[in-house]
Amino acid sequence: MKLRVPLPRFSGRLHDARTATAIGRWLAAAVVVCFLTGVISHWLQHPPGWLADDLPSRPSWGYRLTQGLHVASGIAAIPLLLAKLWTVYPRLFEWPPVRSARHALERLSVALLVAAAVLEVFSGLLNTVQWYPWPFSFVPVHYALAWVFVGAMLLHVAVKAPEIKAHWSRRSAGTLALPAEDGPDRRSLLTGVAAAVGAVTLATAGQSFTPLKRFDLLAPRHPDHGQQGLPVNRTAVAAAVAVVNVQQWRLTVAGPRPYVLTLDELRALRQYEATLPIACVEGWSKSAHWSGVRIRDLLDRAGAPPEARLRVVSMEQEGGYAVTEMGHTYARDELTLLALRLNGEVLSPDHGFPARIIAPNRPGVLQTKWVHRLEVL
Structure with missing residues (x-):
């Protein structure tokens, strides 16, 4: 007699494509800002040879703006990433694990994307407190991993483009007959995620945006302390x-x-x-x-x-x-x-x-x- 171990079954609400797409839009915006400002930061700190003599010295506050945005968007991406992972984690237990070449590509892109995203944002967070519990040099690895992260995200978006398009707006989601009773819960979840993003941003952005320095409760530096x-x-x-x-x-x-x-x-x-x-x-x-x-x-x-x-x-x-x-x-x-x-x-x-x-x-x-x-x- 064979003993069959039942596979996990997930029927919780809000683990759906509409919710994942809504949070994914916010996460993508944070990632784009973080990536572009990160490239600027890296080139100013470690300029490639062809650019070393042509880096601009003005505006005088340019690096303050771009690096402040880089760290703020990276911190904002953390609750967004956690919320995004929460909406999609049941799919990790789908069976069979690979159903087609497209499905295999999708799962590969997801594995690479999740691994790169988690390592990138949390290593960046530890850098803000100057704690490096790893054997490698932070700056070159963080920079290289950013390109892996963005490349994996673009691959994932390309693979999931039809589903993203289908769930991009409320009108398109409604045509797919998603459960109407999920609407209020979804709005509550999205409101909570937005509040979390706002809270961590407000409590850390004051370290560079000094009008908010009175709310600088979680950042490792306060602009007036020193x-x-x-x-x-x-x-x-x-x-x-x-x-x-x-x-x-x-x-x-x-x-x-x-x-x-x-x-x-x-x-x-x-x-x-x-x-x-x-x-x-x-x-x-x-x-x-x-x-x-x-x-x-x-x-x-x-x-x-x-x-x-x-x-x-x-x-x-x-x-x-x-x-x-x-x-x-x-x-x-x-x-x-x-x-x-x-x-x-x-x-x-x-x-x-x-x-x-x-x-x-x-x-x-x-x-x-x-x-x-x-x-x-």
């Missing part, structure tokens, strides 16, 4: 930068006419002021008032040609951004400073004393702190 009125991602201790001896510190500028400046000599040069944001890849940003020497003036003194690129060397001993480069559009922008003061005060050690880079439309990790050498390339 030394000199600005948050700090990486302290001098974390970067293994020792206490700087002002009398011994020198700024070396290497170029056709190289020279060396003491801190007093640097302070004696003409000082400029600029109000620019620090915008970090983790999603927080805030504008601050900076003063210092224009990079373009230091380059001119070194005899640098107009199209020259610049290498910036930090005293940082620990970390991947001790040496950074900027194209001529950044180096020659009148707002790009070797900053010596922040919000009217001398830079604190954690903000890069004695000198740091501040430039418009540039990721925070490239606003190099503890600068001691500039090289004309």
